[in-house]
Amino acid sequence: MTPTHTSQLLALEPAAQDLLFREARTANVFTPEPVGDDQVRAIYELVKYAPTSMNQQPMRVVLLRSHGARRELLGHLARGNRAKVAAAPLVALLAADLRFHETLPEVFPHLPGAKDLFADAAVRRESALFNTALQVAYLIVGIRAAGLAAGPIVGYDADAINKAFFGDGSREIVTVVNIGHPAPGTGHPRLPRLAFEDVVSTV
Amino acid sequence: MTPTHTSQLLALEPAAQDLLFREARTANVFTPEPVGDDQVRAIYELVKYAPTSMNQQPMRVVLLRSHGARRELLGHLARGNRAKVAAAPLVALLAADLRFHETLPEVFPHLPGAKDLFADAAVRRESALFNTALQVAYLIVGIRAAGLAAGPIVGYDADAINKAFFGDGSREIVTVVNIGHPAPGTGHPRLPRLAFEDVVSTV
Numbered sequence: 407m408t409p410t411h412t413s414q415l416l417a418l419e420p421a422a423q424d425l426l427f428r429e430a431r432t433a434n435v436f437t438p439e440p441v442g443d444d445q446v447r448a449i450y451e452l453v454k455y456a457p458t459s460m461n462q463q464p465m466r467v468v469l470l471r472s473h474g475a476r477r478e479l480l481g482h483l484a485r486g487n488r489a490k491v492a493a494a495p496l497v498a499l500l501a502a503d504l505r506f507h508e509t510l511p512e513v514f515p516h517l518p519g520a521k522d523l524f525a526d527a528a529v530r531r532e533s534a535l536f537n538t539a540l541q542v543a544y545l546i547v548g549i550r551a552a553g554l555a556a557g558p559i560v561g562y563d564a565d566a567i568n569k570a571f572f573g574d575g576s577r578e579i580v581t582v583v584n585i586g587h588p589a590p591g592t593g594h595p596r597l598p599r600l601a602f603e604d605v606v607s608t609v
Numbered sequence: 610m611t612p613t614h615t616s617q618l619l620a621l622e623p624a625a626q627d628l629l630f631r632e633a634r635t636a637n638v639f640t641p642e643p644v645g646d647d648q649v650r651a652i653y654e655l656v657k658y659a660p661t662s663m664n665q666q667p668m669r670v671v672l673l674r675s676h677g678a679r680r681e682l683l684g685h686l687a688r689g690n691r692a693k694v695a696a697a698p699l700v701a702l703l704a705a706d707l708r709f710h711e712t713l714p715e716v717f718p719h720l721p722g723a724k725d726l727f728a729d730a731a732v733r734r735e736s737a738l739f740n741t742a743l744q745v746a747y748l749i750v751g752i753r754a755a756g757l758a759a760g761p762i763v764g765y766d767a768d769a770i771n772k773a774f775f776g777d778g779s780r781e782i783v784t785v786v787n788i789g790h791p792a793p794g795t796g797h798p799r800l801p802r803l804a805f806e807d808v809v810s811t812v
Contacts, residue, residue, distance in 0.1 A: 454805075
């Protein structure tokens, strides 16, 4: 099956398929053009509608706009990640809110006992991490929907970042993401993807 | 800021924003129209390009096409989920491949030691679950891109499903998802989403 035939089976128009998936790339180098709060808000107001288990919505986003906050983060990154984070137009911490269950009475009101299902801290953390990961993926799609590129990073000292930015233990970093307009011509060749037959089976 | 202004800040055209996020809804009731393997392939061939950490791509999909497989699953679901899974046009198990690291030499070839970073089973499982969750989210977006609706379900006996479908312990179920054309007029009112100010902060 050719890509052309594949894309025609989808309701989403091909230009949007390209924007979000086929032509979008993880970026390490960006143009100096800034990313405004209005763009971040537009992205959130779109991707907030994507689903999470029991509407948990545990992802929290911290935009590092100050020089001090950016410098604090740089000290906790793996050496190979520092230059690209230092130069990115916008850097955000994406974290899991380990107290997400406290909002369940408002966001999942038809199950009054929902909050109590997450009384156990280990159960709560596993659910927070899973649903935050869903929301990280939606956010990456949303960043691309804004015509921007995301550069997620996981090489850092998570404990140090948690202590520096979430000192009360209520949140846990899951990824750092650079956001901006990708600099032309700086992309690596795309890494190989697994074949359909290696991923999807039928029983 | 009105929704109209927000959507105009995005590069993705408003109809695509609606299809993927604003008008898309989790579905519990579907029309009888089948979902073909060609549609599943088109969805995968689109969403496979979305990023995972170190290109891990740990998500595996099992389509339950046989009567026996569907019946086996039904016995492991929470009672309240059985009817909707029994009636869905297509049911898929989404699982994390706990041996994803074995493919890193092919999918992340520029770091020869990548596989060894995941020698520890607990580290490997946490990474597999996180990156599978990213891919579950991309897949949900892809299902919507195909003009279909997804109905993810987490109320089930995970150990029983793992034993029945992944008896060798190499995979772990993360969600069951119903896929099909949503039946008109069967949706619930959308649950409340957290406000931008409650999710995004700046330092």
